[in-house]
Amino acid sequence: MRPSRSILATASLVAIAATSPAHAQGDAKAAVSSTLDARFAHWRDVADSIWSFAELGYQERRSSALLQQELTAAGFEVKAGVAGIPTAFVATHGSGKPVIGVLAEFDALPGLSQAPVPERKPVVDRAPGHACGHHLFGTASTAAAVAVKEWMARTGAKGTLRVYGTPAEEGGGGKIYMVRAGLFDDVDVALDWHPGSENDAGPGSSLANKSGKFRFRGAAAHASASPWDGRSALDALEAMNHMVDMMREHVPDGTRIHYVITNGGAAPNIVPDFAEAYYYVRHPDARQVLAIWERIEKAAAGAAMGTETKVELEVVNGVHALLPNETLSRMIDANLRRVGGVKYTAEERDFATRLGTTLTGAPRDPAEAERVKAWARSDGGGSTDVGDVSWVVPNAGFSTATWVPGTPAHSWQAVAAGGMSIGHKGMLVAAKTMAMSVQDLFAQPALVRQARAEFTQKRGSGYTYRPLIGDRSPPLDYRVNPK
Numbered sequence: 186m187r188p189s190r191s192i193l194a195t196a197s198l199v200a201i202a203a204t205s206p207a208h209a210q211g212d213a214k215a216a217v218s219s220t221l222d223a224r225f226a227h228w229r230d231v232a233d234s235i236w237s238f239a240e241l242g243y244q245e246r247r248s249s250a251l252l253q254q255e256l257t258a259a260g261f262e263v264k265a266g267v268a269g270i271p272t273a274f275v276a277t278h279g280s281g282k283p284v285i286g287v288l289a290e291f292d293a294l295p296g297l298s299q300a301p302v303p304e305r306k307p308v309v310d311r312a313p314g315h316a317c318g319h320h321l322f323g324t325a326s327t328a329a330a331v332a333v334k335e336w337m338a339r340t341g342a343k344g345t346l347r348v349y350g351t352p353a354e355e356g357g358g359g360k361i362y363m364v365r366a367g368l369f370d371d372v373d374v375a376l377d378w379h380p381g382s383e384n385d386a387g388p389g390s391s392l393a394n395k396s397g398k399f400r401f402r403g404a405a406a407h408a409s410a411s412p413w414d415g416r417s418a419l420d421a422l423e424a425m426n427h428m429v430d431m432m433r434e435h436v437p438d439g440t441r442i443h444y445v446i447t448n449g450g451a452a453p454n455i456v457p458d459f460a461e462a463y464y465y466v467r468h469p470d471a472r473q474v475l476a477i478w479e480r481i482e483k484a485a486a487g488a489a490m491g492t493e494t495k496v497e498l499e500v501v502n503g504v505h506a507l508l509p510n511e512t513l514s515r516m517i518d519a520n521l522r523r524v525g526g527v528k529y530t531a532e533e534r535d536f537a538t539r540l541g542t543t544l545t546g547a548p549r550d551p552a553e554a555e556r557v558k559a560w561a562r563s564d565g566g567g568s569t570d571v572g573d574v575s576w577v578v579p580n581a582g583f584s585t586a587t588w589v590p591g592t593p594a595h596s597w598q599a600v601a602a603g604g605m606s607i608g609h610k611g612m613l614v615a616a617k618t619m620a621m622s623v624q625d626l627f628a629q630p631a632l633v634r635q636a637r638a639e640f641t642q643k644r645g646s647g648y649t650y651r652p653l654i655g656d657r658s659p660p661l662d663y664r665v666n667p668k
């Protein structure tokens with residue numbers, strides 16, 4: 186409960202409110218919020234550094250090191266290289282229950298380098314860029330944790346606060362290996378957030394997803410002088426893709442199958458002895474994903490047989506759909522409303538308007554960034570390895586308007602806004618909302634219990650977590666092409 190305007194206007198009730206725990210918590214939130222305001226320039230610089238490093242999955246050495254350095258300097262105990270991943274870390278403050286975790290991502294996407302300007306202009310052509318805003322994600326989570334740690338030290342609040350530095354969200358599944366290694370086993374609640382084009386704490390699921398690289402090997406030969414001596418790995422790959430494209434008619438509604446050819450041969454005058462396709466299969470239900478994946482493996486085997494080539498598969502990633510927790514997302518929603526959305530200056534409005542003309546969707550009002558969306562369930566079409574976390578510990582996330590309204594993730598427009606003041610402001614909204622939500626969890630044991638009860642009920646009795654990736658080790662080289 187927070188004192189409303191009308192209560193504050195009544196002198197006698199102010200006196201009561203001043204002594205109530207809710208009022209004390211309101212003060213605590215205001216204090217953490219001003220701590221974050223006071224350090225804004227510092228955290229902005231941290232985010233800008235990670236934005237300019239733009240490191241791909243499992244190669245985020247500088248980005249991870251920078252966040253670790255911030256957490257160490259703030260007094261967290263940092264354990265790096267966890268779960269067999271050099272860039273993964275767990276930073277801990279305090280001891281005992283409850284154990285509250287905050288997730289921090291920091292990987293970039295290939296090919297999306299972009300200057301912070303409202304027209305397409307790569308910083309370095311075809312270089313990586315932060316098109317999913319993970320530089321803001323990692324920095325805001327770290328900033329929030331540091332602010333909450335100071336509040337805990339000041340007030341003697343009990344419990345354990347953890348920051349999970351989770352690499353390679355974009356297809357590398359860092360969190361899956363951290364979950365599998367048991368790093369979340371004693372956690373009571375784990376919160377996350379994500380950059381977006383609106384402020385939204387409504388609950389939502391995502392798609393389960395399995396991905397892998399099919400590698401065909403044939404025999405090279407002169408493509409004109411002796412083509413009969415060759416067996417084309419590219420033919421095999423195209424035959425497989427064709428079979429899968431026909432299969433699309435016969436899969437359950439809601440299925441998504443996408444692929445890219447990561448290697449299709451070296452030159453037209455050589456019969457390709459190697460070809461590789463990188464596949465994704467998604468569906469809201471992980472069991473459907475596994476069933477469709479088996480059929481795709483059959484298409485690959487059939488294609489290899491018919492072309493007298495060989496095929497091998499490396500499963501790269503596999504994530505569960507998000508298990509939403511309404512108890513937690515209602516709590517976050519209240520904090521997000523308290524913080525409020527992102528207000529543009531005249532310059533930022535101009536940037537947003539110009540960038541808006543490059544977007545393909547229906548025109549959106551830049552002022553939408555100021556609003557917080559009505560709390561409602563909405564399921565996204567993407568996938569995230571937060572899904573795996575959400576099946577082992579009660580979890581909820583939210584988004585803030587770090588991008589111009591209408592901007593899709595994984596676009597150059599997201600890189601542009603994420604590298605300038607609009608992204609920074611959205612990050613501050615996220616850091617404050619995250620910090621206040623963690624404060625609520627430390628201050629209200631009943632809230633943690635309620636979130637756990639909902640989690641247990643939704644997961645069903647007898648549930649055992651099984652990763653979709655099986656027993657493979659982290660694909661530390663999945664961004665290094667080709668094999």
Ligand SMILES: [Zn+2]
Pocket residue numbers: 316317355594595
């Ligand atoms: Zn992404």
Ligand SMILES: [Zn+2]
Pocket residue numbers: 317318319354379
């Ligand atoms: Zn993302």
